[in-house]
Amino acid sequence: MFELAEIGHKIDKTLYKKEVPVLREALLDAQYELKEHSEFAVIILINGVDGAGKGETVNLLNEWMDPRLISTCAFAAPSNEEREKPHMWRYWRALAPKGKIGVLFGSWYTDPILNRVTGKLKSTKLDRQIDDIVHFEKMLAHEGVLLLKFWFHLSKDKQKKRLQQLEKDPNTRWRVTRQDWKNFKKYDKFARVSEHVLRETSTADAPWIVVEGEDANYRSLTVGKLLLKEILNRLEAQPEPIEASDAAPLLPPIDDLQLLDTLQLEQEYSKEDYKEELEQLQGRLNLLSRHPKFKEHSVVAVFEGNDAAGKGGSIRRITAALDARQFTIIPVAAPTEDERVQPYLWRFWQHIPRKGRITIFDRSWYGRVLVERVEGFCKEADWMRAYSEINDFEEQLAVQGAIIVKFWLAISKDEQLKRFKEREAIGFKRFKITEEDWRNREKWDDYVCAVGDMVERTSTDIAPWTLVEANNKYYARIKILKTLCEAIEKVLG
Amino acid sequence: MFELAEIGHKIDKTLYKKEVPVLREALLDAQYELKEHSEFAVIILINGVDGAGKGETVNLLNEWMDPRLISTCAFAAPSNEEREKPHMWRYWRALAPKGKIGVLFGSWYTDPILNRVTGKLKSTKLDRQIDDIVHFEKMLAHEGVLLLKFWFHLSKDKQKKRLQQLEKDPNTRWRVTRQDWKNFKKYDKFARVSEHVLRETSTADAPWIVVEGEDANYRSLTVGKLLLKEILNRLEAQPEPIEASDAAPLLPPIDDLQLLDTLQLEQEYSKEDYKEELEQLQGRLNLLSRHPKFKEHSVVAVFEGNDAAGKGGSIRRITAALDARQFTIIPVAAPTEDERVQPYLWRFWQHIPRKGRITIFDRSWYGRVLVERVEGFCKEADWMRAYSEINDFEEQLAVQGAIIVKFWLAISKDEQLKRFKEREAIGFKRFKITEEDWRNREKWDDYVCAVGDMVERTSTDIAPWTLVEANNKYYARIKILKTLCEAIEKVLG
Numbered sequence: 006m007f008e009l010a011e012i013g014h015k016i017d018k019t020l021y022k023k024e025v026p027v028l029r030e031a032l033l034d035a036q037y038e039l040k041e042h043s044e045f046a047v048i049i050l051i052n053g054v055d056g057a058g059k060g061e062t063v064n065l066l067n068e069w070m071d072p073r074l075i076s077t078c079a080f081a082a083p084s085n086e087e088r089e090k091p092h093m094w095r096y097w098r099a100l101a102p103k104g105k106i107g108v109l110f111g112s113w114y115t116d117p118i119l120n121r122v123t124g125k126l127k128s129t130k131l132d133r134q135i136d137d138i139v140h141f142e143k144m145l146a147h148e149g150v151l152l153l154k155f156w157f158h159l160s161k162d163k164q165k166k167r168l169q170q171l172e173k174d175p176n177t178r179w180r181v182t183r184q185d186w187k188n189f190k191k192y193d194k195f196a197r198v199s200e201h202v203l204r205e206t207s208t209a210d211a212p213w214i215v216v217e218g219e220d221a222n223y224r225s226l227t228v229g230k231l232l233l234k235e236i237l238n239r240l241e242a243q244p245e246p247i248e249a250s251d252a253a254p255l256l257p258p259i260d261d262l263q264l265l266d267t268l269q270l271e272q273e274y275s276k277e278d279y280k281e282e283l284e285q286l287q288g289r290l291n292l293l294s295r296h297p298k299f300k301e302h303s304v305v306a307v308f309e310g311n312d313a314a315g316k317g318g319s320i321r322r323i324t325a326a327l328d329a330r331q332f333t334i335i336p337v338a339a340p341t342e343d344e345r346v347q348p349y350l351w352r353f354w355q356h357i358p359r360k361g362r363i364t365i366f367d368r369s370w371y372g373r374v375l376v377e378r379v380e381g382f383c384k385e386a387d388w389m390r391a392y393s394e395i396n397d398f399e400e401q402l403a404v405q406g407a408i409i410v411k412f413w414l415a416i417s418k419d420e421q422l423k424r425f426k427e428r429e430a431i432g433f434k435r436f437k438i439t440e441e442d443w444r445n446r447e448k449w450d451d452y453v454c455a456v457g458d459m460v461e462r463t464s465t466d467i468a469p470w471t472l473v474e475a476n477n478k479y480y481a482r483i484k485i486l487k488t489l490c491e492a493i494e495k496v497l498g
Numbered sequence: 499m500f501e502l503a504e505i506g507h508k509i510d511k512t513l514y515k516k517e518v519p520v521l522r523e524a525l526l527d528a529q530y531e532l533k534e535h536s537e538f539a540v541i542i543l544i545n546g547v548d549g550a551g552k553g554e555t556v557n558l559l560n561e562w563m564d565p566r567l568i569s570t571c572a573f574a575a576p577s578n579e580e581r582e583k584p585h586m587w588r589y590w591r592a593l594a595p596k597g598k599i600g601v602l603f604g605s606w607y608t609d610p611i612l613n614r615v616t617g618k619l620k621s622t623k624l625d626r627q628i629d630d631i632v633h634f635e636k637m638l639a640h641e642g643v644l645l646l647k648f649w650f651h652l653s654k655d656k657q658k659k660r661l662q663q664l665e666k667d668p669n670t671r672w673r674v675t676r677q678d679w680k681n682f683k684k685y686d687k688f689a690r691v692s693e694h695v696l697r698e699t700s701t702a703d704a705p706w707i708v709v710e711g712e713d714a715n716y717r718s719l720t721v722g723k724l725l726l727k728e729i730l731n732r733l734e735a736q737p738e739p740i741e742a743s744d745a746a747p748l749l750p751p752i753d754d755l756q757l758l759d760t761l762q763l764e765q766e767y768s769k770e771d772y773k774e775e776l777e778q779l780q781g782r783l784n785l786l787s788r789h790p791k792f793k794e795h796s797v798v799a800v801f802e803g804n805d806a807a808g809k810g811g812s813i814r815r816i817t818a819a820l821d822a823r824q825f826t827i828i829p830v831a832a833p834t835e836d837e838r839v840q841p842y843l844w845r846f847w848q849h850i851p852r853k854g855r856i857t858i859f860d861r862s863w864y865g866r867v868l869v870e871r872v873e874g875f876c877k878e879a880d881w882m883r884a885y886s887e888i889n890d891f892e893e894q895l896a897v898q899g900a901i902i903v904k905f906w907l908a909i910s911k912d913e914q915l916k917r918f919k920e921r922e923a924i925g926f927k928r929f930k931i932t933e934e935d936w937r938n939r940e941k942w943d944d945y946v947c948a949v950g951d952m953v954e955r956t957s958t959d960i961a962p963w964t965l966v967e968a969n970n971k972y973y974a975r976i977k978i979l980k981t982l983c984e985a986i987e988k989v990l991g
Contacts, residue, residue: 060821060822060823063822063823064818064820064821064822066822067817067818067822068814068817068818071810071814072813072814072817072827073810073813073827073829073860074829075827076826077822077823077826079822079823084577084578084579085577085578086577086579108822110822110823179788295672317564317566320565320566321561321564321565324560324561324565325557325560325561327557328553328557329553329556329557329559329560329570329572329601329603330553330556330570330572330603332565333569333570334565334566334568336566336567341834341835341836342834342835342836343834343835343836367566
């Protein structure tokens with residue numbers, strides 16, 4: 006994989022001086038056009054061997070182009086907060102919005118490779134991380150991100166020479182750290198591991214571009230020209246008509262029996278039983294939230310359901326048992342401007358709880374396969390891929406110790422009508438009922454179908470769905486609290 | 499100040515049980531109305547004596563109301579990142595947006611009071627912090643925030659009894675920490691300092707509400723009723739007609755001589771001299787940015803100026819000298835949705851550099867007293883108060899070690915016309931010129947006047963304005979780089 010990057014590529018000074026001004030002008034032009042249309046983001050990964058010109062390239066890009074339209078992120082050791090969130094959290098935070106270029110100095114590749122080289126990561130675990138990366142980059146591609154992955158390479162001899170050279174010059178000495186020499190000793194292993202990772206992650210969506218790092222002119226011009234070409238290609242390309250998904254279309258069950266039809270929505274449960282059990286369960290939940298082992302975990306609770314099914318009331322019965330410093334409720338509505346220029350899951354990543362904390366999502370990322378599917382707010386291909394993207398997302402949360410519970414609160418169509426009318430009649434509930442609620446109700450059958458597919462495709466061992474028969478509010482709240490307590494107990498042991 | 503909160507207030511159980519359901523319903527109703535109109539934010543500070551029911555009140559508010567419309571923030575010891583930013587940074591981050599209620603458990607009062615009690619803060623410094631707080635709260639009031647400051651009080655005897663009581667019950671034992679007992683030993687000093695702080699910060703905009711903390715029923719009902727009353731008052735109030743400012747209106751100089759008229763915009767400077775000096779200055783800046791002492795500081799560089807005055811080009815000459823990992827450029831345009839529901843300066847607080855970093859603002863918070871003033875996007879009272887709010891803001895940055903440089907790039911009206919036409923003609927510059935630029939040009943004289951006022955009112959010792967004669971780009975870039983280097987050198991010594 007690195008053979009072509011060890012053959013001594015070189016661009017002489019005259020040619021370089023001739024080409025650069027033209028390239029810069031074209032790059033600036035491309036940048037403004039990118040900004041003007043704001044239809045996609047460009048993300049550039051800068052990885053490779055120490056001393057191969059990574060830092061210089063990052064600086065050069067900022068010098069050649071309009072740095073106001075570039076966001077550069079360099080990743081040092083993770084902070085406390087970053088360590089308490091899933092591995093990918095800090096990369097999600099650093100994604101450039103549509104219309105901009107994000108330069109990532111170091112990336113989601115750095116830790117897996119270095120950890121494997123130093124033996125902190127077993128090879129089977131590395132392969133799993135590679136899988137995660139491939140999924141992640143596929144998602145970026147689907148979201149329209151133009152991802153350019155540069156790997157700067159130097160042969161072993163050349164690396165040694167380069168580090169010595171940098172050290173000799175007082176102006177560049179600071180660039181060479183003790184860690185660089187330590188890494189150099191592991192050159193062969195580093196090359197072997199990198200090659201494996203690069204091979205496994207060179208996909209059609211995002212191939213690696215290996216650049217020989219020795220000659221600065223060659224290196225810079227290669228990166229600049231490639232970047233220009235890719236941006237222009239994308240700007241000129243007609244938006245691809247990915248209306249249809251690769252997967253077979255979802256068919257409603259041929260006997261018309263839907264998952265939600267199987268629920269016994271009406272449940273007997275008296276107010277007296279409720280009061281007693283509620284208090285017990287809230288006490289149990291409170292103790293669990295203060296369990297010493299709870300500090301090693303977090304809770305992500307998702308609430309979805311028919312309009313007026315009682316999500317808010319159920320959430321309040323949970324939070325009443327908790328210390329207000331420990332939980333956050335995220336009500337999910339239409340995305341804001343800042344959110345619309347990012348990949349779909351981006352806004353949910355912003356709210357991932359730290360360890361010891363509880364985040365309750367009142368509606369969630371499942372909007373993609375519910376309202377957005379039913380209302381046609383996104384293309385079929387988009388909501389079809391959402392199932393696996395969501396599963397990946399939840400797996401990352403679980404790996405980091407999150408306890409995930411997901412509730413679908415189901416009421417009957419009659420019960421909903423009753424509650425809508427009630428809400429319209431009662432003063433302090435009038436804000437709870439909107440035009441939109443009435444409109445959604447007209448699409449009842451579509452939702453029934455969407456919920457069935459959603460549960461089938463995203464109810465997993467690590468993040469199971471709980472269907473809640475919610476015509477009787479008391480019954481529903483108790484079932485939810487009990488499920489939550491049991492999920493936490495299962496993990497705390 | 500605490501006398502009324504030591505007389506044994508009490509609400510009996512029957513009355514409490516009767517009043518609470520009515521209150522809760524009304525609070526929910528008020529919450530939804532607040533959300534519906536989204537015209538102001540409510541911020542509730544919970545402070546006071548340990549064991550006086552602060553935590554319980556925070557929980558109660560979340561239980562009584564719709565917790566989805568409440569954001570609760572508890573402040574523990576500051577994180578690494580927080581310690582590298584101005585003291586108020588974390589409170590700015592925690593402000594609730596319009597339409598929501600923010601509950602702050604602990605607040606900007608906690609550290610000043612505790613640090614004074616433990617002797618870490620001298621009384622003169624405390625008084626300065628009190629001044630800062632008064633200014634900050636005045637700003638919140640002007641921005642329409644409804645600020646409710648609750649102080650929960652217990653007499654010394656009562657506090658002792660209460661802590662013992664909490665410790666006896668296994669369910670509440672966790673609430674009492676060793677620190678609480680340590681604090682108790684300093685009760686008298688704590689009371690003295692608190693009283694002083696409360697007195698000095700009980701302003702017409704945001705008076706303190708002292709609540710006796712012993713009886714939970716009294717405490718809860720007092721807070722709930724007050725909160726309800728204040729929200730309803732505000733919801734019912736007609737928006738105040740603060741069209742005019744308290745201050746005298748700004749008059750243009752009676753002899754018509756404006757500050758910008760005094761500049762010699764045309765400067766002789768050859769390309770050869772420029773090339774040589776540019777390289778020297780960039781080298782000097784690069785060394786400064788890697789100076790060991792630089793790690794204790796940060797740089798905030800503000801660029802304002804006429805359209806087409808060369809801000810972008812000047813910024814690029816600075817960043818070319820820097821490591822791309824060290825700087826961020828923040829281009830400032832119209833605020834986004836998320837930004838519009840916060841106080842004006844909020845979005846700039848988001849981008850304050852950590853120590854060792856450089857943030858360059860391409861346009862800035864001065865938009866308030868420039869474009870917003872000239873275009874009438876905000877009321878006179880708003881831009882008039884902006885001068886002192888900005889001075890407060892910059893002072894906080896400086897206190898934290900920021901080196902602040904502010905540039906106004908001035909070109910003549912003829913030069914601007916030349917550049918506009920050039921931009922329209924040249925392909926890769928065509929995105930740089932918009933309809934708006936032409937419109938702004940029509941208000942040239944208004945801007946001249948606004949710039950004069952701005953410089954007069956915000957050019958301070960710690961954050962001086964530098965007026966840059968920019969008809970000759972070379973001259974302008976060199977002046978900017980030199981000013982920046984000198985500002986850093988002055989601080990690094």
